[in-house]
Amino acid sequence: MALRTPIKIARGLGSAKDGVHHWWIQRVTAVALIPLTIWFAFSLATYAGADYATVRAWIGSPLPAVLLILLIAMTFHHAQLGLQVVIEDYVTAKGVQLAALILVKFLAALLALVGIFAVLRIAFGG
């Protein structure tokens, strides 16, 4: 028989926030970024001397385009989760912290969409 009251059990479950989910997604995006960033860095290096048309042809071809979009999505999701932790650690004034978090999250979403849109525009010849 459990001698603990229901509230005691609920309290024992820990924080009702979303720490574990945050932690987990940060790891999932990190794992995805390992192959993506290696691919990206070495691809860019081989295209370092290429002219405009060649670079566009590369960005716009199906596999690179899809991988670039994935890279952008994973990067900004991961970065935004990471910056959240940094802000929560160093910015202690509640109002400023909230403002900084919202700013970072909006900027990350905006930049990600602008980047993805640029890739799609190149891919579909806009």
Place this chain on the structure above:
Amino acid sequence: MQTQNRPLSPHLQVYKFPLTAITSIMHRISGVALSVGTLLLIYWLTAAAAGPEQYERAQGVLGSFLGQLVLFAFTYALFYHLCNGIRHLFWDAGKGFEIETSEKTGYAAIGIAAALTVLVWIIAYAAGGA
């Protein structure tokens, strides 16, 4: 009670940061630097999408001496964060916490990141770029 002459612990002027402390703060610094650096990626992509003149201009900015310097630092930050990130992922799995192991993997992260950075830039220059 006399408290004046007690030693500080750790003594701030002679304290040598352990490697593991340095690699830890470097992970955070590289993560924030990479986040700021994503602006360059988006700038480059939007320039490529906008047209040949915009792309030429972006290539000029990124290809300038300062641009190259920033990109080189960005490459190292990326590879360092990647290698040290793998170290973090092993820790998350509960592996590699022994002091000796974590020192070794710390040196490995710094060294492998440097090697990858140099390799990428050799390829870039060999490809006729930069």
